Amino acid sequence: MPELPDVEGFRKVFASCAQGEVIRRVDVRDSGVLHGVSARRLRAALEGRRFGRPERLGKWLLAPTGDARTEDARTEDARTEDARTEDARTGDAPSDGVPTDAGPTDEGVAGPTVLLHFGMTGRLVCGRPDDELDPHDRVLFAVGDDRQLRYRDQRKLRGLWLAADDAAVARLLDRQGPDALTVDREEFEAALSAHRGRVKAVLTDQSVLAGLGNLLADEILWRARLNPACHANDLSERERHRLYTHMRRTLRSAVTAGRVPPRPSWLTGHRDDPTPTCPRCHSPLRHARLSSRTTLWCPHCQPEGAA
DNA sequence: CAGATTGTTCTCAT
DNA sequence: TATGAGAACAATCT
Missing domain, CATH: 3.20.190.10 (MutM-like, N-terminal)
Known part of the structure:
Protein backbone atom coordinates (compact mmCIF):
# COMPACT_ATOMS: atom_id res chain seq x y z
CA MET A 1 0.00 0.00 0.00
CA LEU A 173 19.29 4.27 -4.53
CA ASP A 174 21.06 4.18 -7.88
CA ARG A 175 18.12 2.56 -9.65
CA GLN A 176 15.70 5.31 -8.66
CA GLY A 177 14.48 7.79 -11.24
CA PRO A 178 13.54 11.39 -10.41
CA ASP A 179 11.07 11.81 -7.58
CA ALA A 180 7.50 12.10 -8.84
CA LEU A 181 6.72 14.94 -6.45
CA THR A 182 9.58 17.20 -7.49
CA VAL A 183 10.25 16.24 -11.10
CA ASP A 184 9.77 19.16 -13.46
CA ARG A 185 7.72 18.97 -16.63
CA GLU A 186 10.61 18.76 -19.07
CA GLU A 187 12.24 15.92 -17.18
CA PHE A 188 8.92 14.10 -16.83
CA GLU A 189 8.10 14.33 -20.52
CA ALA A 190 11.59 13.33 -21.52
CA ALA A 191 11.38 10.25 -19.28
CA LEU A 192 8.02 9.26 -20.79
CA SER A 193 9.08 9.71 -24.39
CA ALA A 194 12.15 7.61 -23.79
CA HIS A 195 10.07 4.47 -23.18
CA ARG A 196 7.92 2.48 -25.53
CA GLY A 197 6.17 0.35 -22.95
CA ARG A 198 2.62 0.78 -21.72
CA VAL A 199 2.12 4.07 -20.01
CA LYS A 200 1.04 2.42 -16.77
CA ALA A 201 4.12 0.21 -16.68
CA VAL A 202 6.33 3.21 -17.36
CA LEU A 203 4.69 5.36 -14.67
CA THR A 204 5.16 2.67 -12.04
CA ASP A 205 8.73 1.84 -13.07
CA GLN A 206 10.77 3.25 -10.18
CA SER A 207 13.82 3.68 -12.36
CA VAL A 208 11.87 5.96 -14.68
CA LEU A 209 9.94 7.88 -12.04
CA ALA A 210 10.18 7.18 -8.32
CA GLY A 211 7.14 7.12 -6.08
CA LEU A 212 4.09 6.03 -8.06
CA GLY A 213 2.47 2.69 -7.28
CA ASN A 214 -0.46 0.76 -8.63
CA LEU A 215 -3.27 2.85 -7.15
CA LEU A 216 -1.71 6.21 -7.99
CA ALA A 217 -1.00 5.22 -11.56
CA ASP A 218 -4.61 4.15 -12.12
CA GLU A 219 -5.90 7.30 -10.46
CA ILE A 220 -3.70 9.64 -12.48
CA LEU A 221 -4.43 7.94 -15.80
CA TRP A 222 -8.14 8.07 -15.10
CA ARG A 223 -7.99 11.78 -14.35
CA ALA A 224 -5.91 12.43 -17.45
CA ARG A 225 -8.35 10.32 -19.51
CA LEU A 226 -5.60 8.12 -20.86
CA ASN A 227 -5.95 4.42 -21.42
CA PRO A 228 -3.47 2.55 -19.22
CA ALA A 229 -2.54 0.22 -22.07
CA CYS A 230 -1.54 2.94 -24.48
CA HIS A 231 2.16 3.28 -25.13
CA ALA A 232 4.14 6.01 -23.42
CA ASN A 233 5.95 7.15 -26.53
CA ASP A 234 2.70 7.34 -28.49
CA LEU A 235 1.37 10.14 -26.34
CA SER A 236 1.05 13.51 -27.97
CA GLU A 237 2.65 16.59 -26.55
CA ARG A 238 -0.73 17.66 -25.17
CA GLU A 239 -1.34 14.29 -23.57
CA ARG A 240 2.05 14.22 -21.88
CA HIS A 241 1.38 17.70 -20.59
CA ARG A 242 -2.03 16.64 -19.31
CA LEU A 243 -0.57 13.60 -17.63
CA TYR A 244 1.99 15.72 -15.82
CA THR A 245 -0.66 18.19 -14.66
CA HIS A 246 -2.88 15.47 -13.27
CA MET A 247 0.03 13.69 -11.64
CA ARG A 248 0.86 16.90 -9.80
CA ARG A 249 -2.73 17.52 -8.70
CA THR A 250 -3.26 13.95 -7.62
CA LEU A 251 -0.01 13.84 -5.69
CA ARG A 252 -0.72 17.12 -3.97
CA SER A 253 -4.08 15.89 -2.67
CA ALA A 254 -2.75 12.48 -1.77
CA VAL A 255 0.24 13.86 0.12
CA THR A 256 -2.10 16.09 2.11
CA ALA A 257 -4.22 13.06 2.95
CA GLY A 258 -1.17 10.95 3.72
CA ARG A 259 -2.31 8.30 1.26
CA VAL A 260 -4.28 7.80 -1.92
CA PRO A 261 -7.63 8.71 -0.42
CA PRO A 262 -10.51 6.31 -1.19
CA ARG A 263 -12.90 9.19 -1.70
CA PRO A 264 -16.12 8.58 -3.66
CA SER A 265 -15.08 11.19 -6.23
CA TRP A 266 -11.80 9.35 -6.86
CA LEU A 267 -11.36 6.22 -8.89
CA THR A 268 -9.58 4.72 -5.91
CA GLY A 269 -12.79 5.06 -3.90
CA HIS A 270 -14.37 2.38 -6.07
CA ARG A 271 -11.64 -0.22 -6.31
CA ASP A 272 -13.38 -2.62 -4.00
CA ASP A 273 -16.95 -2.04 -5.14
CA PRO A 274 -18.63 -5.24 -6.34
CA THR A 275 -19.70 -3.63 -9.62
CA PRO A 276 -17.68 -0.40 -9.78
CA THR A 277 -18.89 2.50 -11.87
CA CYS A 278 -17.02 5.58 -13.01
CA PRO A 279 -17.46 8.51 -10.59
CA ARG A 280 -17.38 10.83 -13.61
CA CYS A 281 -19.63 9.27 -16.24
CA HIS A 282 -21.17 6.38 -14.29
CA SER A 283 -20.44 3.79 -16.91
CA PRO A 284 -19.16 0.47 -15.61
CA LEU A 285 -15.45 0.32 -14.89
CA ARG A 286 -13.24 -2.37 -16.34
CA HIS A 287 -10.53 -4.18 -14.53
CA ALA A 288 -7.86 -6.41 -15.90
CA ARG A 289 -4.35 -7.51 -15.29
CA LEU A 290 -1.85 -5.24 -16.92
CA SER A 291 1.88 -5.58 -16.38
CA SER A 292 0.83 -8.27 -13.88
CA ARG A 293 -0.98 -5.70 -11.75
CA THR A 294 -4.68 -5.26 -11.19
CA THR A 295 -5.68 -2.27 -13.26
CA LEU A 296 -8.93 -0.32 -13.05
CA TRP A 297 -10.10 2.09 -15.72
CA CYS A 298 -13.16 3.58 -17.39
CA PRO A 299 -13.53 2.42 -21.01
CA HIS A 300 -15.71 5.44 -21.73
CA CYS A 301 -13.46 8.16 -20.28
CA GLN A 302 -10.26 6.35 -21.19
CA PRO A 303 -10.91 4.94 -24.67
CA GLU A 304 -8.45 2.63 -26.37
CA GLY A 305 -7.53 4.91 -29.23
CA ALA A 306 -6.12 7.63 -26.98
CA ALA A 307 -7.86 10.98 -26.63
C1' DC B 1 -8.11 -24.64 -0.30
C1' DA B 2 -7.30 -21.83 -4.27
C1' DG B 3 -6.62 -17.22 -5.37
C1' DA B 4 -5.87 -12.38 -4.70
C1' DT B 5 -3.50 -8.56 -2.57
C1' DT B 6 0.47 -5.06 -2.40
C1' DG B 7 6.11 -3.57 -4.32
C1' DT B 8 10.39 -5.12 -5.83
C1' DT B 9 13.58 -8.06 -8.00
C1' DC B 10 14.68 -11.95 -10.42
C1' DT B 11 14.39 -15.05 -14.48
C1' DC B 12 12.92 -16.26 -18.96
C1' DA B 13 10.95 -15.27 -23.23
C1' DT B 14 10.17 -12.06 -27.29
C1' DT C 1 18.76 -3.24 -25.36
C1' DA C 2 14.12 -2.94 -24.08
C1' DT C 3 9.88 -4.83 -23.01
C1' DG C 4 6.61 -8.09 -20.98
C1' DA C 5 5.16 -11.95 -18.43
C1' DG C 6 5.51 -14.65 -14.49
C1' DA C 7 7.60 -16.31 -10.18
C1' DA C 8 9.18 -15.45 -5.69
C1' DC C 9 9.12 -13.15 -1.39
C1' DA C 10 5.49 -12.91 3.55
C1' DA C 11 1.37 -12.83 5.55
C1' DT C 12 -3.39 -12.35 5.50
C1' DC C 13 -8.08 -12.20 3.84
C1' DT C 14 -11.96 -13.87 0.93
Whole structure:
Protein backbone atom coordinates (compact mmCIF):
# COMPACT_ATOMS: atom_id res chain seq x y z
CA MET A 1 0.00 0.00 0.00
CA PRO A 2 2.66 2.57 0.80
CA GLU A 3 3.29 4.78 -2.22
CA LEU A 4 4.85 8.22 -2.31
CA PRO A 5 2.10 9.96 -0.27
CA ASP A 6 2.22 7.32 2.45
CA VAL A 7 5.99 7.51 2.71
CA GLU A 8 5.79 11.28 2.84
CA GLY A 9 3.48 10.79 5.82
CA PHE A 10 5.99 8.42 7.42
CA ARG A 11 8.68 11.04 6.92
CA LYS A 12 6.62 13.48 8.94
CA VAL A 13 6.03 10.88 11.64
CA PHE A 14 9.76 10.22 11.74
CA ALA A 15 10.61 13.92 11.88
CA SER A 16 8.21 14.79 14.68
CA CYS A 17 9.13 11.70 16.66
CA ALA A 18 12.86 11.32 16.29
CA GLN A 19 14.56 14.17 14.44
CA GLY A 20 17.29 15.69 16.58
CA GLU A 21 16.81 13.04 19.27
CA VAL A 22 19.47 10.76 20.70
CA ILE A 23 18.99 7.09 19.86
CA ARG A 24 18.94 5.40 23.26
CA ARG A 25 18.26 1.84 22.24
CA VAL A 26 17.63 -0.17 19.09
CA ASP A 27 15.57 -3.28 19.65
CA VAL A 28 15.29 -5.63 16.69
CA ARG A 29 12.31 -7.89 17.35
CA ASP A 30 12.53 -9.60 13.97
CA SER A 31 15.80 -9.54 12.07
CA GLY A 32 13.94 -10.75 8.99
CA VAL A 33 13.40 -7.11 8.04
CA LEU A 34 17.11 -6.29 8.11
CA HIS A 35 19.04 -6.27 4.84
CA GLY A 36 22.81 -6.46 4.69
CA VAL A 37 23.20 -5.71 8.37
CA SER A 38 22.86 -7.78 11.54
CA ALA A 39 20.85 -6.70 14.56
CA ARG A 40 24.07 -6.42 16.51
CA ARG A 41 25.74 -4.19 13.95
CA LEU A 42 22.65 -2.02 13.62
CA ARG A 43 22.62 -1.45 17.37
CA ALA A 44 26.32 -0.73 17.52
CA ALA A 45 26.11 1.70 14.62
CA LEU A 46 23.15 3.68 15.92
CA GLU A 47 22.96 3.66 19.69
CA GLY A 48 24.28 6.87 21.15
CA ARG A 49 23.94 8.78 17.91
CA ARG A 50 21.34 11.37 17.01
CA PHE A 51 18.81 11.22 14.19
CA GLY A 52 19.04 14.02 11.65
CA ARG A 53 16.43 15.26 9.24
CA PRO A 54 14.65 12.46 7.36
CA GLU A 55 14.39 12.65 3.58
CA ARG A 56 12.29 10.81 1.06
CA LEU A 57 13.14 9.63 -2.42
CA GLY A 58 10.32 7.84 -4.20
CA LYS A 59 9.13 5.19 -1.79
CA TRP A 60 12.37 5.23 0.21
CA LEU A 61 12.82 7.00 3.51
CA LEU A 62 16.33 8.07 4.50
CA ALA A 63 17.21 8.68 8.11
CA PRO A 64 20.71 10.12 8.53
CA THR A 65 22.42 10.20 11.88
CA GLY A 66 24.93 12.53 13.45
CA ASP A 67 27.10 12.54 16.51
CA ALA A 68 25.17 12.67 19.78
CA ARG A 69 27.01 15.73 21.05
CA THR A 70 26.29 17.95 18.06
CA GLU A 71 23.05 19.71 18.80
CA ASP A 72 22.91 21.04 15.24
CA ALA A 73 22.43 17.62 13.69
CA ARG A 74 19.25 18.80 12.05
CA THR A 75 20.63 21.80 10.20
CA GLU A 76 23.89 20.10 9.31
CA ASP A 77 22.12 17.11 7.88
CA ALA A 78 19.49 19.11 6.07
CA ARG A 79 22.20 20.55 3.89
CA THR A 80 24.13 17.36 3.21
CA GLU A 81 20.95 15.37 2.67
CA ASP A 82 19.80 17.61 -0.15
CA ALA A 83 23.05 17.07 -1.95
CA ARG A 84 22.87 13.37 -1.27
CA THR A 85 19.41 12.77 -2.68
CA GLU A 86 20.28 14.88 -5.67
CA ASP A 87 23.25 12.63 -6.32
CA ALA A 88 21.15 9.51 -5.96
CA ARG A 89 18.48 10.88 -8.25
CA THR A 90 20.80 11.58 -11.08
CA GLY A 91 22.67 8.36 -10.53
CA ASP A 92 25.97 10.14 -10.09
CA ALA A 93 28.36 9.25 -7.37
CA PRO A 94 28.63 11.91 -4.70
CA SER A 95 31.12 14.47 -5.86
CA ASP A 96 32.57 15.04 -2.40
CA GLY A 97 34.55 12.50 -0.39
CA VAL A 98 36.23 9.52 -1.97
CA PRO A 99 34.69 6.30 -0.61
CA THR A 100 37.97 4.49 0.06
CA ASP A 101 39.52 7.40 1.87
CA ALA A 102 36.98 8.01 4.58
CA GLY A 103 39.11 10.24 6.71
CA PRO A 104 37.21 12.60 8.96
CA THR A 105 36.31 15.84 7.24
CA ASP A 106 35.33 19.08 8.88
CA GLU A 107 31.93 17.53 9.39
CA GLY A 108 33.26 14.48 11.17
CA VAL A 109 29.92 14.28 12.96
CA ALA A 110 28.23 12.46 10.09
CA GLY A 111 27.04 8.98 11.02
CA PRO A 112 25.47 6.16 9.06
CA THR A 113 22.09 6.48 7.38
CA VAL A 114 19.17 4.16 7.93
CA LEU A 115 17.16 3.48 4.78
CA LEU A 116 13.61 2.24 5.08
CA HIS A 117 11.34 0.76 2.47
CA PHE A 118 7.82 -0.20 3.47
CA GLY A 119 6.94 -2.80 0.90
CA MET A 120 3.21 -3.22 0.86
CA THR A 121 2.33 -3.26 4.54
CA GLY A 122 5.07 -1.36 6.36
CA ARG A 123 4.52 1.79 8.41
CA LEU A 124 6.05 3.93 11.12
CA VAL A 125 4.44 4.40 14.49
CA CYS A 126 5.47 6.88 17.15
CA GLY A 127 4.68 6.05 20.75
CA ARG A 128 6.27 5.46 24.11
CA PRO A 129 8.54 2.63 25.17
CA ASP A 130 5.92 1.13 27.45
CA ASP A 131 3.20 1.06 24.81
CA GLU A 132 1.80 -2.37 24.17
CA LEU A 133 3.76 -4.31 21.58
CA ASP A 134 2.05 -5.05 18.29
CA PRO A 135 2.86 -8.50 16.90
CA HIS A 136 4.12 -6.82 13.74
CA ASP A 137 6.49 -4.40 15.44
CA ARG A 138 9.80 -5.47 13.89
CA VAL A 139 12.28 -2.79 15.01
CA LEU A 140 11.97 -0.37 17.93
CA PHE A 141 14.01 2.81 18.28
CA ALA A 142 13.91 4.33 21.76
CA VAL A 143 14.72 8.01 21.26
CA GLY A 144 14.95 11.09 23.45
CA ASP A 145 13.56 10.89 26.93
CA ASP A 146 10.40 8.89 26.55
CA ARG A 147 9.62 8.14 22.95
CA GLN A 148 9.78 5.14 20.69
CA LEU A 149 9.67 4.95 16.94
CA ARG A 150 8.52 1.61 15.56
CA TYR A 151 8.92 -0.01 12.17
CA ARG A 152 5.76 -2.09 11.92
CA ASP A 153 5.16 -4.47 9.04
CA GLN A 154 2.90 -7.47 8.62
CA ARG A 155 4.48 -9.06 5.60
CA LYS A 156 8.20 -8.54 5.57
CA LEU A 157 8.69 -7.83 1.90
CA ARG A 158 11.12 -4.97 2.40
CA GLY A 159 12.60 -3.43 5.55
CA LEU A 160 15.72 -1.63 6.76
CA TRP A 161 19.17 -1.07 5.27
CA LEU A 162 22.16 0.63 6.82
CA ALA A 163 24.46 2.78 4.71
CA ALA A 164 27.80 3.74 6.20
CA ASP A 165 28.27 6.86 4.10
CA ASP A 166 26.93 8.89 1.21
CA ALA A 167 28.43 6.57 -1.36
CA ALA A 168 26.64 3.61 0.20
CA VAL A 169 23.36 5.52 0.17
CA ALA A 170 23.86 6.38 -3.49
CA ARG A 171 24.54 2.73 -4.30
CA LEU A 172 21.29 1.62 -2.68
CA LEU A 173 19.29 4.27 -4.53
CA ASP A 174 21.06 4.18 -7.88
CA ARG A 175 18.12 2.56 -9.65
CA GLN A 176 15.70 5.31 -8.66
CA GLY A 177 14.48 7.79 -11.24
CA PRO A 178 13.54 11.39 -10.41
CA ASP A 179 11.07 11.81 -7.58
CA ALA A 180 7.50 12.10 -8.84
CA LEU A 181 6.72 14.94 -6.45
CA THR A 182 9.58 17.20 -7.49
CA VAL A 183 10.25 16.24 -11.10
CA ASP A 184 9.77 19.16 -13.46
CA ARG A 185 7.72 18.97 -16.63
CA GLU A 186 10.61 18.76 -19.07
CA GLU A 187 12.24 15.92 -17.18
CA PHE A 188 8.92 14.10 -16.83
CA GLU A 189 8.10 14.33 -20.52
CA ALA A 190 11.59 13.33 -21.52
CA ALA A 191 11.38 10.25 -19.28
CA LEU A 192 8.02 9.26 -20.79
CA SER A 193 9.08 9.71 -24.39
CA ALA A 194 12.15 7.61 -23.79
CA HIS A 195 10.07 4.47 -23.18
CA ARG A 196 7.92 2.48 -25.53
CA GLY A 197 6.17 0.35 -22.95
CA ARG A 198 2.62 0.78 -21.72
CA VAL A 199 2.12 4.07 -20.01
CA LYS A 200 1.04 2.42 -16.77
CA ALA A 201 4.12 0.21 -16.68
CA VAL A 202 6.33 3.21 -17.36
CA LEU A 203 4.69 5.36 -14.67
CA THR A 204 5.16 2.67 -12.04
CA ASP A 205 8.73 1.84 -13.07
CA GLN A 206 10.77 3.25 -10.18
CA SER A 207 13.82 3.68 -12.36
CA VAL A 208 11.87 5.96 -14.68
CA LEU A 209 9.94 7.88 -12.04
CA ALA A 210 10.18 7.18 -8.32
CA GLY A 211 7.14 7.12 -6.08
CA LEU A 212 4.09 6.03 -8.06
CA GLY A 213 2.47 2.69 -7.28
CA ASN A 214 -0.46 0.76 -8.63
CA LEU A 215 -3.27 2.85 -7.15
CA LEU A 216 -1.71 6.21 -7.99
CA ALA A 217 -1.00 5.22 -11.56
CA ASP A 218 -4.61 4.15 -12.12
CA GLU A 219 -5.90 7.30 -10.46
CA ILE A 220 -3.70 9.64 -12.48
CA LEU A 221 -4.43 7.94 -15.80
CA TRP A 222 -8.14 8.07 -15.10
CA ARG A 223 -7.99 11.78 -14.35
CA ALA A 224 -5.91 12.43 -17.45
CA ARG A 225 -8.35 10.32 -19.51
CA LEU A 226 -5.60 8.12 -20.86
CA ASN A 227 -5.95 4.42 -21.42
CA PRO A 228 -3.47 2.55 -19.22
CA ALA A 229 -2.54 0.22 -22.07
CA CYS A 230 -1.54 2.94 -24.48
CA HIS A 231 2.16 3.28 -25.13
CA ALA A 232 4.14 6.01 -23.42
CA ASN A 233 5.95 7.15 -26.53
CA ASP A 234 2.70 7.34 -28.49
CA LEU A 235 1.37 10.14 -26.34
CA SER A 236 1.05 13.51 -27.97
CA GLU A 237 2.65 16.59 -26.55
CA ARG A 238 -0.73 17.66 -25.17
CA GLU A 239 -1.34 14.29 -23.57
CA ARG A 240 2.05 14.22 -21.88
CA HIS A 241 1.38 17.70 -20.59
CA ARG A 242 -2.03 16.64 -19.31
CA LEU A 243 -0.57 13.60 -17.63
CA TYR A 244 1.99 15.72 -15.82
CA THR A 245 -0.66 18.19 -14.66
CA HIS A 246 -2.88 15.47 -13.27
CA MET A 247 0.03 13.69 -11.64
CA ARG A 248 0.86 16.90 -9.80
CA ARG A 249 -2.73 17.52 -8.70
CA THR A 250 -3.26 13.95 -7.62
CA LEU A 251 -0.01 13.84 -5.69
CA ARG A 252 -0.72 17.12 -3.97
CA SER A 253 -4.08 15.89 -2.67
CA ALA A 254 -2.75 12.48 -1.77
CA VAL A 255 0.24 13.86 0.12
CA THR A 256 -2.10 16.09 2.11
CA ALA A 257 -4.22 13.06 2.95
CA GLY A 258 -1.17 10.95 3.72
CA ARG A 259 -2.31 8.30 1.26
CA VAL A 260 -4.28 7.80 -1.92
CA PRO A 261 -7.63 8.71 -0.42
CA PRO A 262 -10.51 6.31 -1.19
CA ARG A 263 -12.90 9.19 -1.70
CA PRO A 264 -16.12 8.58 -3.66
CA SER A 265 -15.08 11.19 -6.23
CA TRP A 266 -11.80 9.35 -6.86
CA LEU A 267 -11.36 6.22 -8.89
CA THR A 268 -9.58 4.72 -5.91
CA GLY A 269 -12.79 5.06 -3.90
CA HIS A 270 -14.37 2.38 -6.07
CA ARG A 271 -11.64 -0.22 -6.31
CA ASP A 272 -13.38 -2.62 -4.00
CA ASP A 273 -16.95 -2.04 -5.14
CA PRO A 274 -18.63 -5.24 -6.34
CA THR A 275 -19.70 -3.63 -9.62
CA PRO A 276 -17.68 -0.40 -9.78
CA THR A 277 -18.89 2.50 -11.87
CA CYS A 278 -17.02 5.58 -13.01
CA PRO A 279 -17.46 8.51 -10.59
CA ARG A 280 -17.38 10.83 -13.61
CA CYS A 281 -19.63 9.27 -16.24
CA HIS A 282 -21.17 6.38 -14.29
CA SER A 283 -20.44 3.79 -16.91
CA PRO A 284 -19.16 0.47 -15.61
CA LEU A 285 -15.45 0.32 -14.89
CA ARG A 286 -13.24 -2.37 -16.34
CA HIS A 287 -10.53 -4.18 -14.53
CA ALA A 288 -7.86 -6.41 -15.90
CA ARG A 289 -4.35 -7.51 -15.29
CA LEU A 290 -1.85 -5.24 -16.92
CA SER A 291 1.88 -5.58 -16.38
CA SER A 292 0.83 -8.27 -13.88
CA ARG A 293 -0.98 -5.70 -11.75
CA THR A 294 -4.68 -5.26 -11.19
CA THR A 295 -5.68 -2.27 -13.26
CA LEU A 296 -8.93 -0.32 -13.05
CA TRP A 297 -10.10 2.09 -15.72
CA CYS A 298 -13.16 3.58 -17.39
CA PRO A 299 -13.53 2.42 -21.01
CA HIS A 300 -15.71 5.44 -21.73
CA CYS A 301 -13.46 8.16 -20.28
CA GLN A 302 -10.26 6.35 -21.19
CA PRO A 303 -10.91 4.94 -24.67
CA GLU A 304 -8.45 2.63 -26.37
CA GLY A 305 -7.53 4.91 -29.23
CA ALA A 306 -6.12 7.63 -26.98
CA ALA A 307 -7.86 10.98 -26.63
C1' DC B 1 -8.11 -24.64 -0.30
C1' DA B 2 -7.30 -21.83 -4.27
C1' DG B 3 -6.62 -17.22 -5.37
C1' DA B 4 -5.87 -12.38 -4.70
C1' DT B 5 -3.50 -8.56 -2.57
C1' DT B 6 0.47 -5.06 -2.40
C1' DG B 7 6.11 -3.57 -4.32
C1' DT B 8 10.39 -5.12 -5.83
C1' DT B 9 13.58 -8.06 -8.00
C1' DC B 10 14.68 -11.95 -10.42
C1' DT B 11 14.39 -15.05 -14.48
C1' DC B 12 12.92 -16.26 -18.96
C1' DA B 13 10.95 -15.27 -23.23
C1' DT B 14 10.17 -12.06 -27.29
C1' DT C 1 18.76 -3.24 -25.36
C1' DA C 2 14.12 -2.94 -24.08
C1' DT C 3 9.88 -4.83 -23.01
C1' DG C 4 6.61 -8.09 -20.98
C1' DA C 5 5.16 -11.95 -18.43
C1' DG C 6 5.51 -14.65 -14.49
C1' DA C 7 7.60 -16.31 -10.18
C1' DA C 8 9.18 -15.45 -5.69
C1' DC C 9 9.12 -13.15 -1.39
C1' DA C 10 5.49 -12.91 3.55
C1' DA C 11 1.37 -12.83 5.55
C1' DT C 12 -3.39 -12.35 5.50
C1' DC C 13 -8.08 -12.20 3.84
C1' DT C 14 -11.96 -13.87 0.93
